[in-house]
Amino acid sequence: MSALLDVRGLRKSFGTTEILRGIDFSVAAQELVFVIGPSGSGKSTMLRCCNRLEEPTAGHVFVDGVDLMAKGTDINAMRRRIGMVFQAFNLYPHMTALGNVTLALRKVLGKGREEAEAIGIAALDRVGLKEKAGNYPSELSGGQQQRVAIARALSLEPKIMLFDEPTSALDPELVGAVLGVMRDLKEAGMTMVVVSHEMRFARDAADRIVFMADGQILEQGSPAEIFGNPQNPRTRDFVGELSR
Amino acid sequence: MEIFLFQFLNLDIMRQAWPLILSGAQMTVLLCLAVIPLGLFGGLLVATGSISQWRALRWATKAYVDFFRAVPPLVLLIVIYSGLPFAGIRMSPFMAVCIAFFLNASSFYGEIFRAGVESVGRGQWEAARSTGLTWLQTYRFVVLPQASRNVLPDLVSNTVEVIKLTSIASVVSFTELLYAADMARSVTYNTSPIVLAAVLYLIVLWPVVRLVSRLEHRLGH
Amino acid sequence: MTGLERFQDAFLKPELIERYWPDIVSGIAVTLQIAVAVVVTGLALGLFLAVIRSYRIRLLNLPIIVFVDIFRALPPLVVILIVYFGLPNLGINIPGFAVLWLVLSLVLAAFAEEIFWSGIVSVRKGQWDAARSTGLDHWQTLTSVILPQAIRICVPPLTNRTIAVTKNTALGTVIGVGEIMNQGTSAMSLSGNATPLMMAAVAYVVIFVPVVALGSWIERRFAWKRA
Ligand SMILES: Nc1ncnc2c1ncn2[C@@H]1O[C@H](COP(=O)(O)OP(=O)(O)OP(=O)(O)O)[C@@H](O)[C@H]1O
Ligand SMILES: [Mg+2]
Numbered sequence: 001m002s003a004l005l006d007v008r009g010l011r012k013s014f015g016t017t018e019i020l021r022g023i024d025f026s027v028a029a030q031e032l033v034f035v036i037g038p039s040g041s042g043k044s045t046m047l048r049c050c051n052r053l054e055e056p057t058a059g060h061v062f063v064d065g066v067d068l069m070a071k072g073t074d075i076n077a078m079r080r081r082i083g084m085v086f087q088a089f090n091l092y093p094h095m096t097a098l099g100n101v102t103l104a105l106r107k108v109l110g111k112g113r114e115e116a117e118a119i120g121i122a123a124l125d126r127v128g129l130k131e132k133a134g135n136y137p138s139e140l141s142g143g144q145q146q147r148v149a150i151a152r153a154l155s156l157e158p159k160i161m162l163f164d165e166p167t168s169a170l171d172p173e174l175v176g177a178v179l180g181v182m183r184d185l186k187e188a189g190m191t192m193v194v195v196s197h198e199m200r201f202a203r204d205a206a207d208r209i210v211f212m213a214d215g216q217i218l219e220q221g222s223p224a225e226i227f228g229n230p231q232n233p234r235t236r237d238f239v240g241e242l243s244r
Numbered sequence: 245m246e247i248f249l250f251q252f253l254n255l256d257i258m259r260q261a262w263p264l265i266l267s268g269a270q271m272t273v274l275l276c277l278a279v280i281p282l283g284l285f286g287g288l289l290v291a292t293g294s295i296s297q298w299r300a301l302r303w304a305t306k307a308y309v310d311f312f313r314a315v316p317p318l319v320l321l322i323v324i325y326s327g328l329p330f331a332g333i334r335m336s337p338f339m340a341v342c343i344a345f346f347l348n349a350s351s352f353y354g355e356i357f358r359a360g361v362e363s364v365g366r367g368q369w370e371a372a373r374s375t376g377l378t379w380l381q382t383y384r385f386v387v388l389p390q391a392s393r394n395v396l397p398d399l400v401s402n403t404v405e406v407i408k409l410t411s412i413a414s415v416v417s418f419t420e421l422l423y424a425a426d427m428a429r430s431v432t433y434n435t436s437p438i439v440l441a442a443v444l445y446l447i448v449l450w451p452v453v454r455l456v457s458r459l460e461h462r463l464g465h
Numbered sequence: 466m467t468g469l470e471r472f473q474d475a476f477l478k479p480e481l482i483e484r485y486w487p488d489i490v491s492g493i494a495v496t497l498q499i500a501v502a503v504v505v506t507g508l509a510l511g512l513f514l515a516v517i518r519s520y521r522i523r524l525l526n527l528p529i530i531v532f533v534d535i536f537r538a539l540p541p542l543v544v545i546l547i548v549y550f551g552l553p554n555l556g557i558n559i560p561g562f563a564v565l566w567l568v569l570s571l572v573l574a575a576f577a578e579e580i581f582w583s584g585i586v587s588v589r590k591g592q593w594d595a596a597r598s599t600g601l602d603h604w605q606t607l608t609s610v611i612l613p614q615a616i617r618i619c620v621p622p623l624t625n626r627t628i629a630v631t632k633n634t635a636l637g638t639v640i641g642v643g644e645i646m647n648q649g650t651s652a653m654s655l656s657g658n659a660t661p662l663m664m665a666a667v668a669y670v671v672i673f674v675p676v677v678a679l680g681s682w683i684e685r686r687f688a689w690k691r692a
Contacts, residue, residue, distance in 0.1 A: 053594055080600035090595035094613045103609055104599035149595070156599060251554040252547075310681075314673035315666070316635035319646055323666050326650070330475040330659035404538070405629075411540035415639060422543055435551035442543050449538035457579060461586070 003062070004029045004160055004191050005050065010059035012045055012215075019045050021215040023059070027160070027193055032186050034202045034223075035195045037212035038238060043195045046212070047162050050193070051082040064159050080108050083153030083161040087169050089145045091137040097124060097148045098133040101155050109156070123155035124148070127181050143174030147181055154185075161185065163194040199242055203227060211235045254436040261428035261437040268424025269444055275338075275410045275420055279345035283406055286346050287353025292383070294358045305354070312351040318412050320344045325416040337418035341410075349406050356398045360391030397459035404452050408445070421445070481660040485652040489664045492648035493672070499566055499644065500631040506570040507630065508623070511577025518578070519585055519607055529578065536575030541633050544568045549640045565637040573630040580622050584615030621684040628680050632673060645669060 003026035012020040019042045027033050035043050048054035050061055052068055052075055061068040063082055068075065091100050101120035105111045111119070124130050127147035137145050146166055153161060163182070167175045179201050186192065186205055196202070202209060202223055209226040211219045211234075219232040227243075230236045293305035312320070325340035335343075364387050372382040392399065414423035421441050428437035514529050536544070549564045559567075588611050596606040638646040649665025 048594075051598055053597060076600040076602050078600075079598055082598070084594075084598035086591055086594060088589075088591050090589075090591035092592065092595070092610050092614075103596075104601055107605045107609060108600040152595075152599065247555060252551055310674060310677055311670070314632075314677040315669055316632040316646075316673070318635045318638070319666055319669050322646065322650060323662060326653065327476070327659045327662045327666075331472065408538075408540035411542045412636070414542070422540070422546070425543075426546060429546075429550060433554075435547055435554060438543060438547050438550070442539055442547065445540060445543060446535065446538050450534055453534050453538045457583075461583060 002028055004031075004064055005193065006060075006062040007046075007050065008060040008062070010046065010049055010061065011057045012042070012049060012054060013057045018057075019215050020049070020056075023215075023217060025210060025217055025220070027191060029191055030189045031207045032192045032194065032205055034206040034209045035193065035212060036197065036202070036209060036238070036242075041212045042215040043212055044164050047084075047164050047193065047195055050162055051079050051084055053084075076108065080104060080156040081159045083150075083156065083158035085146070085149050085153055085161065085163045085166045087165040089137070089142070089149045089169070091145050091149055091152075093137050096134050096136055097129065097140065097151075100137070100148055101152045104152070104156055119155050120151075123151040126154060126184070127151045128177070141174060142170045143177050146170065146178050150178075150181055150185075158190075160191040160193070163192065163196065165195055165197070167196065167198055197242065199227075211238065213238075250434075252435050252439050254434055257428075257432050257434045257436045258440045261425070261432070261440065264424045264428050265421065265437060265440055265444070268419060268421040268441070271419055271424075272410055272421040275341065275413060275418070276407055278338075278342055279349060279410065280403060280406055282342060282346045283349025283353050286350025287357050288388075290350050290354025291357030291361055294354065295361055309351040309354055312347045313355070315348075317344060317348045317409055318415060320348060321412060321416060337413065337416045340416055341413045341418055345406065345409070348409075349402075352402050352405075353399070356395050356402060357388075357391060359398070360395035361387055363394045364390045397456055400452065400459065401456045404449055404456065407449065411445075476659050476663045478658055478660045481652075481656055481658055482664060485648075485656070485661045485664060488648040488652055489645060489661070489668055492643060492645035492665065493668055495562065495637075495642065496634050496644040496672070499562060499569075499634050499637065499642070502566050503569040503573055503631060503634070504627055506566070507573025508577050508627070510570065510574035512581050514574065514578040515581035515585060516607060518582055519611075520603065533575045533578050536572050537579065541568060541572050541630075542636050542639065544572070545636055545640060561637065561640040561642040564640060565634065565642050569630055569633055572633070573627065576626045576630070577623060580619050580626065581615065584619040585611055587618055588614045617687060621687045624680045624683050628673070628676055631676075635669070 005027040007023055007025050010020055010023040011018065023046055025033075035046070037043050045054055049056045050063075050068075052061075056069065059069075063078060066073060066078060068078060091097075092103070095103065098117060098120050101123055102113075102116040105116040105119055106113065109116075121130060121133060124133050127150050129144060129147055129151065132140060132144060132148070137148070140148065146169075150161075150166075166182070167178050170178065175198070179198060182192070182194070182201075183205055194206075206223050208220060209223055210217055211226060211230075211232070213234050219226065219230065219235045226235065227239055230239055290305050290309060293301050294309070296302050296305075321340060321344040324344050325335070325337065328335070368386055368390065369382055372386040373379070377386070410420060411422040413420050414426060417423065419427075421444060422438070425437040425441035429435060514533070518526055518529050545564060545568045548568055549561065552559060552564075585607075592610055592614070593606060596610045597603075601609065634644055635646045637644045638650060641647065645665045645668050649662045649668075652661030653659060
């Protein structure tokens with residue numbers, strides 16, 4: 001069992017409506033898993049359960065063998081092992097790019113200013129934004145902001161990265177650079193779960209595609225299987241809709 | 245605990261004091277009915293003055309507003325009630341309270357209305373004037389209604405402050421709610437009458453305070 | 466005697482100014498001390514309560530909300546009289562200035578809590594998500610990410626409210642606290658002349674006009690920054 005992320009019987013209700021209705025799936029080390037599905041199917045909710053930003057109603061999430069739901073688990077220590085990138089970037093507007101990246105290094109890992117900044121600069125360099133270290137988010141383009149957000153997660157040396165529609169708030173011409181960074185990460189061996197509608201990227205880079213609808217996983221397989229020969233009629237409709 | 249109940253929530257004493265407190269409450273209501281409209285009216289004048297084309301008028305209203313926002317209302321009231329008689333100007337407590345509140349409330353309401361008027365875009369003025377409305381008609385029928393709606397939470401919240409402030413009329417022996425309650429306290433040597441007055445204030449103002457925070461939170465988003 | 470002389474005799478009599486000057490000055494000192502104490506404790510308590518409230522523990526939130534509502538709805542003078550006349554009946558004797566400080570601090574804390582809380586909830590939820598996802602705990606997120614953003618929104622209303630509450634130090638005169646107004650009115654009845662009262666009024670104007678001007682400057686500056 002080399003699963004880095006293992007989700008077991010995950011359920012989540014908001015009030016009386018059940019949004020996730022029993023999710024089981026696992027991600028192996030260095031795997032890039034794409035999650036697709038119609039709006040409202042629970043993709044974001046599932047992803048947010050994977051670092052307990054959302055509290056599951058039932059089920060278990062194991063990351064690197066540690067049960068996130070177990071009583072003794074230090075969730076904050078685990079979270080820095082689980083990088084997350086948001087659709088809206090969520091950069092801290094009152095801090096520079098470097099400040100955004102170093103905050104958790106200093107507060108969670110307790111690193112000194114100099115060490116944190118060295119790590120932060122290296123992380124910004126990895127996303128190609130070393131020279132923007134001193135800029136505030138409002139002075140950066142959307143694509144640059146998202147890359148800073150990726151650097152913020154990367155600097156903590158996560159075991160796995162979760163991406164929730166990282167490019168859907170971006171103008172088309174800015175998408176490429178962000179996807180480029182994600183491609184580099186994949187090549188460097190990062191384990192990733194990506195919720196996205198970038199189908200071309202999915203076809204090229206994904207190891208596996210997971211199709212979700214109504215809070216359940218209906219089908220999963222290689223890009224060739226899901227895009228070329230979907231079995232479930234709903235997958236077929238969805239994929240057909242996308243490629244039109 | 246028992247002594248606490250006896251001193252603060254003594255139902256017998258509250259019952260005895262009730263007629264006095266009720267008449268005080270009526271006076272408070274009366275006072276509010278006088279000073280709130282006065283303050284709103286004055287506030288409109290102040291706001292109009294502060295957006296005037298005429299620079300001297302703008303400065304004068306600004307000085308007026310800054311001055312009367314700075315002076316604590318109690319100070320204003322005492323100066324009017326106890327100071328002016330030395331200049332041969334004598335008036336009833338009610339009159340003194342009305343004047344003090346007019347000066348104080350109009351400057352606060354005035355600032356609120358001004359912010360409201362400024363929140364209405366130039367486009368509204370130009371659109372209305374282009375249809376032939378006069379300045380006054382535009383102000384009255386186009387700008388002020390929008391302005392008041394934009395600053396409604398502030399208007400309501402300032403009105404709560406004015407209502408609370410009427411309690412200082414007790415200091416110049418105007419027989420409103422707090423004065424009546426304090427009178428009952430001094431004859432019974434028991435705090436319950438003032439607690440009863442506090443309860444009356446709460447019954448009226450608590451819902452309004454809730455409403456204000458609702459309004460503010462909603463507009464904040 | 467001309468009208469002007471008569472006016473001066475009643476309101477600006479030089480020998481009375483000279484005689485009561487020290488009293489007014491000591492009143493100013495009392496007013497300033499109480500005002501500063503109220504600002505410090507009131508704002509600190511308000512911030513503290515808003516921080517507690519951000520943990521969203523129902524058992525703690527309910528009393529906070531009730532406290533805030535009550536102190537926003539009650540006239541401060543009513544509370545002052547309840548505390549000032551009520552506590553001695555329970556065998557607790559605290560001096561008037563302490564009552565004034567306590568009550569005004571609670572009033573300011575109530576308003577400040579409400580303002581800080583609005584500021585906290587006005588920060589977008591994604592900021593919490595981002596910070597928590599990197600492993601920051603609630604307290605670290607609040608102090609490093611949320612409050613620095615919230616404060617900007619809070620400053621203008623907080624300034625106005627703080628000024629309003631400190632002006633209420635004048636209420637101390639009702640319970641015999643020796644602040645400016647109290648000095649002025651007692652000197653007025655001693656001397657049978659309105660001059661000390663005028664001095665007190667002028668003292669308030671001199672203290673608070675700059676404060677109010679500073680307040681509107683801050684308000685405008687922050688409004689401009691937000692736009
Ligand atoms: N905090 C919440 N409270 C109540 N309902 C919620 C909450 N968060 C999500 N939901 C509901 O859960 C359902 C799934 O939401 P989710 O955001 O996971 O969908 P999604 O698959 O990510 O959709 P999209 O593609 O539009 O992002 C939606 O119907 C949404 O309204
Ligand atoms: Mg989503």
